[in-house]
Amino acid sequence: MTCLGLVDCNNFYVSCERLFDPGLRHRPVVVLSNNDGCAVARSDEAKRLGIRMGDPWHLHRAEWQRKGVVIRSSNYALYGDLSQRVISILRRLAPSVEVYSIDEAFIDLAGLEGREEGIAREMRATILQWTGIPVSFGLAPTKTLAKVANRAAKKDAGSQGVKSLMSREKQSDALAKLEVEEVWGVATRLGRRLRALGITTAVDLREAQPDLLRREGGVVVERIGRELDGERCLMLDEGSKPARSIMASRSFGRPVTAQRELEEAVASFVSRAAEKLRRQNLAAGTVLVFVHTNPFKTTERQYSASDVVRLPVASADTSKLIHAAFCAVRRIYKQGYRYTKAGVMLDAIEPADGVQGDLWASxxxxxxxxxxxxxxxxxxxxxxxxxxxxxxxxxxxxxxxxxxxxxxxxxxxxxxxxx
DNA sequence: TCTGGGGTCCTAGGACCC
DNA sequence: TCTGGGGTCCTAGGACCC
Incomplete structure (x- = not known):
């Protein structure tokens, strides 16, 4: 049975902040999103205080202060840089690596079965020594099981950051303890549907008939069930795919009402998105603009809208894209609303040399x-x-x-x- | 006054073609 | 003008992830 590893940086943003300010160690730390909106990373100490992912700062400010929580604004340039360092070490140590997110990667440990735990411990120590970032390893035959293993590695202090679920018995133990919503790919909606079928734990999901899962949740849920059962459906993907869509959006610090202001914001979104587009040597065929009012203000009149503009020829030219975006703004803007967020999405992306994105064989x-x-x-x-x-x-x-x-x-x- | 900013994949269904 | 099977291509929207 082949072995996959999921390497996940612990409380990544907080760990990054701690590297540059060791005084943050052993203290509850929260890193905030853009605009200092809400919590996007918490140290273990902060988690123990009951601070949740996504908690809005402005609602908890006094409480967190009272509890001695240290607050940091996010610094994505720093996190991106440290992420690259961790990844480059992984690439040196493992034959193939799939970067899954800024703080996670899957690695292939095929051919190392039986020794995978020792090897993972060595990698973990190396990464810690060279970057200062603590990571956890989950080892298992499939990606979905590796996710489960990784979570166990983090939860179980005795595991010291490495957990192997290579044997069926260990898998059964771990899955029995896991609520179905905690499985990778199942959240509240799917969880609700699965519970209605009597599937409440991860082990129930593993034991369920694949065609039942197919009928109830489509190929996605079927795949999750098979993966939990040890059948590899999601392959390691090393090739970094070109983006399929590129987005730029922001919440405004204060409500915006004038079309003019909206246009200014949209123009800056487009220019940021277009930069990303060109850096990857791509061109976009459509520009989507969306705006909405503050959904949390339930007493205010709500409005949200979006509009797509198709370009005659895919382009990465900022001025052409802005022109298209302004057409969209003109169509969706309505007077009398207080807008708090807007964004631009570039879609129908293709290589800048003009080759079509989808290729078909009939x-x-x-x-x-x-x-x-x-x-x-x-x-x-x-x-x-x-x-x-x-x-x-x-x-x-x-x-x-x-x-x-x-x-x-x-x-x-x-x-x-x-x- | 203040509640993130990105993304991906899948499905249903419509328009249209031979 | 209608029938009908087989197929392409696109879009909107849902659900999920970090």
Missing amino acids: ADDWKGKTLMRTVDRLNRVWGRGTMVMAACGVNKRWAMRSEHLSPRYTTRWEELLRV
């Missing part, structure tokens, strides 16, 4: 050369690991169109042709 050609050529082109254009529309598995009724017929996806044409 069903007639499934066994033929066209498919091979399509996948080939796909790999050339997008890099590897990006084809998601192709499914392998039972395939009698291709009329299902975009329904994914298999819980597994692949970009390897050998595998596609085998279907």
Whole structure:
């Protein structure tokens, strides 16, 4: 059985702040979001005080002060830099690494089975020594189980930051203790539906029939169930895919009412998003603008709207994108409302050289050369690991169109042709 | 006065084509 | 003008993640 590791930096933003201010150690620390809006990271001490993710600062300010909580505004440049350092060490130590988020990565430990715990402990010590960032390792045969393992590594002090769920018995133990909503990919909505079926713990989800899960929650939930059962459905994805959408948005510090002000904000969002676009050598085909009033002010009149403008030709040119965005603003702006947030989303993204984003092989050609050529082109254009529309598995009724017929996806044409 | 800012994937369903 | 199977492509919106 092959082994995956999930490496997760502990309370990442807080750990970063502590590196540069050791006086923060052993104290309750909270890092706030942009505009100092709400808590986005808490130290263990802060968590013990009952401070939750997303707690708004302005509502808890006095209370936190009383409890001696140290507050920090976020510094994403710093976190990004430290994240890169951790990742580069991982890349040196592991054969393949998938960066999942700013503070998490999956690593492949295939071929190291039996020694994975020792190896993880060594990696952990190295990362701590070289960067000062404490990390936790979860080891398991699938990504979803590795998530469970990682959580156990953090919760269980005796594990010292490394937890292996490579054996079925250990998996059963850990899953029995886990509420279904705590499984990666299940949140309140899906949790509610699963509970209605009598599935209340992660182990229930593992034991459930895949076709039941398919019927109730689609391919996503089926996949989660199989993954918990030790079947690998989510593969390690090393190739960093080009972005499919790029967004820039902000809450305003104070309510905005004039169209003029909205336009100014939108123009700055577009220019930021366009920069990101160009840095990745991409162009956008559509520009979406959204605005809304303060949803927390239930007594005020609410309004929210969005509008998409299609460009005749995909572009990364800031002025063209701004022009499109202003058309959208003109359509959605209404006088008399107090806007507190707006944003811009660039979509229909394609490589700047003008090659179309989606590549198709029609069903007639499934066994033929066209498919091979399509996948080939796909790999050339997008890099590897990006084809998601192709499914392998039972395939009698291709009329299902975009329904994914298999819980597994692949970009390897050998595998596609085998279907 | 003040409640983040990004993203991804999947599904349903409509318009349209041969 | 209608029938109908088979298929493409796109969009909106839901759900989730960090």
